[in-house]
Amino acid sequence: MTKTTRRNEEKVFHGFELTELRAKKKEAELGYLRMALFDPPQEARWGKYNDRQVDEKAVKELVAAFQKNLDNCTEGTAIDIAVRPGWLEDRGKLHESVEGKRIGEVNALTFNEEGKNAIKKELLVVLGGNHRCHAVRNYVTALKKEREGLKKEQQAATKKGKTSGGNIEDEGGAPQEEGEEDMTTLIMKLDEDIETASQWVVRVYDRGE
DSSP: EHHHHHSSSOEEEEEEHHHHHHHHHHHHHHEEEESSSSSTTTEEEOOOOSSOOOOHHHHHHHHHHHHHHOOOSSSSTTTEEOOOOGGGGGGOOOOOTTTTTOGGOOOOOOOHHHHHHHHHHHHHESSHHHHHHHHHHHHHHHHHHHHHHHHHHHHHHHHHHHHHHHTTTTSSSSSSHHHHHHHHHHHHHHHHHHHHHHHEEEEEEEEEO
């Protein structure tokens, strides 16, 4: 519970002043990794310490924002998680900072055998980002549907070209082969977008041994 006794007095949370809590939080910080958010670890649990009901309006607003700027690889938007250091496959892969990096350049969160077994019982505690997780699922699902539609168009065009002997043009008058190459490029770009959007940077904290 947060309480104060007078105006402008520092807030107290569970017996700790917030300034002191921030210092302890910083001491427990291990570094940064990336984690799948479209298909997160099965043992990941949101809401243990901030159990808020998901606001669908907020999720939709995030999805709209993702279309302009995903912003999934900054320290300001990193999602906090808590692990036991002994669970990590390689602590040397932790980044001190992710500023200036792209999500694909950040090492992935991976667990050793001890960690894999432990999180089945103790779970992977995620300290925030529930709305972002829902938004990423919606956003990536839309990208996957778009890719599926393009793939069907490409297959239909290829089939049409084969039945006509390949001597046809697209609606713009260009040879069909050029249209198929453009479609392939679009699909490859979508594959990259899906891979990028499916992940998020996490700030890893030591939950204690």
